[in-house]
Amino acid sequence: MADWKSFLRSSRLNRPSEDPWLVRRAYDIAAERHRDQFRNSGEPYLSHLLEVAHILADMRLDATTLAAALLHDVIEDTEFPLSRLRGTIWRGSGPARRRA
Numbered sequence: 001m002a003d004w005k006s007f008l009r010s011s012r013l014n015r016p017s018e019d020p021w022l023v024r025r026a027y028d029i030a031a032e033r034h035r036d037q038f039r040n041s042g043e044p045y046l047s048h049l050l051e052v053a054h055i056l057a058d059m060r061l062d063a064t065t066l067a068a069a070l071l072h073d074v075i076e077d078t079e080f081p082l083s084r085l086r087g088t089i090w091r092g093s094g095p096a097r098r099r100a
Helices: 004-014 021-033 046-058 063-071 082-090 095-099
Strands: none
Touching (some): 004 021, 004 046, 021 046, 021 063, 021 082, 046 063
16 A cells, blocks of 8 residues: 555655655645545545555656646545636646746
8 A cells, every 4th residue: 555655755766856846735635635535445545546646656757647646536526626626736836836
């Protein structure tokens, strides 16, 4: 089972020049939104999201892809509107400044 620390190590090892802000923000949102959800095995639902993101980090994919992996069930499985997700991730500090 992947955890945050092993995922972060993998993403930093495979893409050391990437700013981790976007991935950290995506993790924080996913962890908060899925905090009360569990898989049939009893594991926290977040473990699935970390596994997916960890696989993609090992494939050396970029921070945007890793953030998408962490957030891929937030809209579908929680009451978190897409407009709020867009505003939370792409505005304010971090990647939004570079995109503007």
